[in-house]
Amino acid sequence: MNTNRNIGDKFKSEKTVFSVEFFPPKTEEGARQILRTAKKLQSLSPDYASITYGAGGSTRERTLEYGELLHDIFDFEMMPHLTCFGHSKDEIASILERFASSGFKNIMALRGDPPKGETTFIPHPDGFKHANELIEFIRKNYSDFGIGCAGYPEKHPEAKTLDDDIDNLKRKIDAGADFIVTQMFFENSHFYNFVEKCRNVGIDKPIIAGLLPALSLKQVMNFKNMCSTEIPEKLVEKLANAPEADGSKIGLEWAQAQIEDLMSRKIAKGIHLYILNRAESALTLSHLIREK
Numbered sequence: 001m002n003t004n005r006n007i008g009d010k011f012k013s014e015k016t017v018f019s020v021e022f023f024p025p026k027t028e029e030g031a032r033q034i035l036r037t038a039k040k041l042q043s044l045s046p047d048y049a050s051i052t053y054g055a056g057g058s059t060r061e062r063t064l065e066y067g068e069l070l071h072d073i074f075d076f077e078m079m080p081h082l083t084c085f086g087h088s089k090d091e092i093a094s095i096l097e098r099f100a101s102s103g104f105k106n107i108m109a110l111r112g113d114p115p116k117g118e119t120t121f122i123p124h125p126d127g128f129k130h131a132n133e134l135i136e137f138i139r140k141n142y143s144d145f146g147i148g149c150a151g152y153p154e155k156h157p158e159a160k161t162l163d164d165d166i167d168n169l170k171r172k173i174d175a176g177a178d179f180i181v182t183q184m185f186f187e188n189s190h191f192y193n194f195v196e197k198c199r200n201v202g203i204d205k206p207i208i209a210g211l212l213p214a215l216s217l218k219q220v221m222n223f224k225n226m227c228s229t230e231i232p233e234k235l236v237e238k239l240a241n242a243p244e245a246d247g248s249k250i251g252l253e254w255a256q257a258q259i260e261d262l263m264s265r266k267i268a269k270g271i272h273l274y275i276l277n278r279a280e281s282a283l284t285l286s287h288l289i290r291e292k
């Protein structure tokens, strides 16, 4: 496998970094879909692509497998995600060893969520409690890795306040994270407020805006419940009043307006699209990010 490069360097340029997020497929049809999408996006050459790590133990092997495929076949600069959930420190060490020997140079380092149906995160008895501990471990053992961490413009659901959450985000930066990718948001003012608060506590690393072009009202309401993301009334109305088949068109128009506003303010160092293994949103929106 060719070696990926540290994507932290990409944020040094004046240009807005464009990235997309895949998830590892669970079925044969899903496998065909991710490969079809990767082929369609190849000519866009995103600055990097990330691939998620299965919540609560599912699809973990496939993060590595599909991360390798997307790099080897389609030449994407890949950043696999890694979560602490369910792993001892020794297991994390051997997963990192496998990532490194497969040529990966970037990791999105996360705590992870509890498995479906459970509400409290219970750390492995010999594992890490929070993402900052994982980041410290990666930085100590793989000093040349690019490390991304998660930020929450509307606060993480477990945090009491946004300020508390940002103090905890600072721990991740102090532990060695190179950049922050945000949870999805549909109202840009949350992002601007978040960036300002981060800068006020001395977080000076690049902050990448994570955007999800919505597909349907049902989908955004699920995200609202899972991530406490505000769904603006106007977006709810548009999705509620449109035929179901037009949901993705409305989602694309909404995301387009968000991107145009983000690009005009030049606060986000990058825009990361949660594409859900579909090509349409990146094909429609990437030129808005790339043009400037």
Ligand code: FAD
Pocket (backbone or CB within 6 Å): 051, 052, 053, 054, 055, 056, 081, 082, 083, 108, 109, 110, 111, 112, 113, 129, 130, 131, 132, 149, 150, 151, 156, 157, 158, 159, 164, 165, 166, 168, 169, 171, 172, 181, 182, 183, 184, 210
């Ligand atoms: P942490 O940074 O550990 O934060 C979790 C909570 O603990 C927060 O409320 C925080 O304020 C608090 N906290 C943090 N550090 C401390 C500390 N030292 N002491 C006390 N409190 C602390 N999940 C997956 O399973 N797989 C994925 O691939 C995946 N990718 C994601 C990508 C992005 C961009 C984002 C935003 C989220 C992703 N998630 C993924 C979801 C993520 O795992 C959950 O949001 C999880 O609940 C928190 O992960 P974290 O890394 O932010 O945790």
